Amino acid sequence: MKVGLFFGSFNPIHIGHLAIAEAMISLSDLDEIWFVVSPQNPFKSSKSLLHEFDRLKMVELAIEDNFHFKATDVEFHMPKPSYTVDTLAYLVDKHPQHHFSLIMGSDNLSHFHKWKNHEQILAQHELYIYPRPENKDHQFENHPQIHWVEAPMMDISATYIRQMIQSQKSVKYLLQESVIAYIEDKKLYW
Known part of the structure; x- marks a missing residue:
């Protein structure tokens, strides 16, 4: 099975993430998408990062109706900060059939x-690349291991969503209803 690993802090997971994952399933040869919730990205500050178990739960809620999607906490059990190459080695060892x-x-x-x-x-490993607004020329652009997928270009920021929640403004249509309910119930990002 071909599994696409979608790494992210998912702080919180939003419709932009879900639209990209759905495009990857629909427009590529990937069979499943695994959302790898990263405890700490080496390139990002952890100051505003919600606890990893809350972020994992929100991913599980957001994708529960799609059998092509799976949430994984694989990086929770690895040294921090986690590096993609180490996570890939671990997953290849644990799941040689994929x-x-x-x-x-x-x-x-x-x-x-x-x-x-x-x-x-x-x-x-192959890389499946989706377009982003600040797209530039890349040294790897024509590499044979890289596949460009015309996923929708949605410039939705988790930072913006967190600011909206903190200001007690609506985030309807930016997050799944189940994720909104979880955030409200736990009073996250307030």
Whole structure:
């Protein structure tokens, strides 16, 4: 089975993430999308990061009606900060029956050369790239392991969503109803 790994802090998971994942299933040869909830991204501050178990629960709620999607906490059990190359090695070892690929925005591709062991990742795994508004030319643009998928370009920011929640403004249509209910029930981001 071909599994696309969609890494993110998902702080919170929003309709932009879901639309991209659905496009990847519909427009590529991937069979499943696994949402890898990252405890801490090495390139991001953890200051405004909600607890990892809350973020995982929101992902589970958001994707519960789609059998092509799965939430995973694999990086919760790994050294922090977690690096993609280490997560890939762990998953390949635990699930040798699957072929793992990465899903990422074109904005991440522009600094992919800064990732730990990026050459190893590119040699052993395919990358499925979706467009982002700040798209530029990339040194890996025509690499044979890279597939461009015309997912919708949605410039929705989790930071914006958190600010809306903190201001007690509506986030309807930006988040799944079940995620909104979870946030309200637990009084998250207030």
